[in-house]
Amino acid sequence: MAHRIVTQVVVTGARVFGRAFAEAYKQASASSKHSGKNGKAAAFTSSGLTLDEACKILNVKPPQAGEANIDSAMERFKKLFDLNDPQKGGSFYLQSKILRARERIEMEVRQAERKVAEEAELKEGWKPKVYKDR
Incomplete structure (x- = not known):
């Protein structure tokens, strides 16, 4: 019984962490694309x-x-x-x-x-x- 609860906690935590990581990657990718378009402004960040x-x-x-x-x-x-x-x-x-x-x-x-x-x-x-x- 205890191993089931521990497994569920680990799996749920991995899902949450995975989603947060994926969202952060999307935002960083969008930010770098935006900086690349501005050209000159990107050099001064x-x-x-x-x-x-x-x-x-x-x-x-x-x-x-x-x-x-x-x-x-x-x-x-x-x-x-x-x-x-x-x-x-x-x-x-x-x-x-x-x-x-x-x-x-x-x-x-x-x-x-x-x-x-x-x-x-x-x-x-x-x-x-x-x-x-x-």
């Missing part, structure tokens, strides 16, 4: 912010053609980050949003710099560094 949102949070202009006034963005970041310090009565949530906005803008600037460097290298040609033994 790690920070959770788009460039426009980051610029609005820090109240700076978006980088134009890879050039951004990074100094003004850093000044705004420092000011807003310090104002929202939880020990001074600020909000940890806002402070973390400000940090993510700064990281997002820095990421955009780094990508632009990398692209400019690649274009310059293509224009000049590859020039390997040769080291001679003495």
Whole structure:
């Protein structure tokens, strides 16, 4: 009698777990298909912010053609980050949003710099560094 109850519990648990796993897989598959269609937006899901949102949070202009006034963005970041310090009565949530906005803008600037460097290298040609033994 006890083995029947234990077997039913195990089988029912396996069914529930299997259905939950299948549903999670369907949602993940649909999410990845949706991200693939958006293309550019899919690359920025790690920070959770788009460039426009980051610029609005820090109240700076978006980088134009890879050039951004990074100094003004850093000044705004420092000011807003310090104002929202939880020990001074600020909000940890806002402070973390400000940090993510700064990281997002820095990421955009780094990508632009990398692209400019690649274009310059293509224009000049590859020039390997040769080291001679003495």
